[in-house]
Amino acid sequence: MTIADPNAPLQQTRTIEFSTVLASSVHDMKNSLCLLIQSIENLSNKLEQKGAEEAQELAGIHYEASRLNSNLLQILALYREDCDTLPLNIDEYYLDEILEELVAKNELYIDNRKLNIEFEIEDELAWYFDNELVANLLNDVFVNAMRYCKTSIKVKAFQQGETLIVKILDDGAGYPENMLDKLVPTPSTFNMTMSRTGLGLYFAQLIASKHIQDGNVGKIQLENGGELDGSVFTLTLP
Incomplete structure (x- = not known):
């Protein structure tokens, strides 16, 4: 019979799952950022009568915080997808409400840069998808359109056959050539040096492809040109 050495160090019987800890931390950071964004918006309302320089700086902080919050949401969704636990809650939503809320969330930055936002949404257009x-x-x-446009962004939504088409167009310089029609299939192929990150593209393609109806799969497409002669992002959902 072997007797255990009482002075021997205890062996660790369970290792910490780093990805789980990371996902939990991301969730906490996301909640804190949401509170920070709300505080920035409240402070902005109090500073409306102050100088333009302070308002511009605050709008820039709000923009970066919103962008970081979006990135954290993407990371959390990608983690859940990797664990096969990404929920898909499909329900019917009106596109005008979804897209108007989208603009309202970014109103501080839009107002500060005096951007022109135009809607072209089919009347009473509703569709089934995961809203979040x-x-x-x-x-x-x-x-990204706000960041790279010159002065104008156009948001379009309409039904084409049995699919929903949502387009976001801007009057910027357009997507780099190496991004056009080259959607990354796996996170390992991200080019994080691109001006518009591969992570965002991968997330967009993942979410679109989660929407499947009668064998038709959602997709995204990148183009240059369009009505504003800049970048054109298209989301197609069955």
Whole structure:
């Protein structure tokens, strides 16, 4: 019989799952950022009569906090997808309400930069999709459009056959050539040096492809040109 050495160090019988800890931390950071964004918006309302320089700086902080919050949401969704626990809560939503809320969330930055936002949404257009995931997808695209446009953004939504088409167009310089029609299939192929991150593209493609109806799968497409002669992002949902 072997007798255990009482002076021997105890062996660790269970290791910490780092990905789980990371996901929990991301969730906490996301909640804190939401509170920070609300505080920035409240402070902005109090400073409306102050100088333009202070308002511009506050709008920039709000923009970066919103962008970081969107990135954290993407990371959390990707983690859940990797664990096969990403929920998909499909329900019917009116596109005008979803897209108007999208603009309202970014109103501080829009007003500060005096951007022109135009809607072209089919009347009474409603569709079935996961609101949280799709709204975050579109918000990430819209935030990038705000950053890279000159003065104008156009948001379109309409039904084409048996599919929903949502387009976000801007009058900026357009997508880099190496991003056009080259959607990354796996996170390992991200090019994080691109001006518009591969992470956002991968997340958008993932969420779109989660929406399947009668064998048709959602997709995204990147183009340059369009009505504003800039970048054109298209989301197609069955």
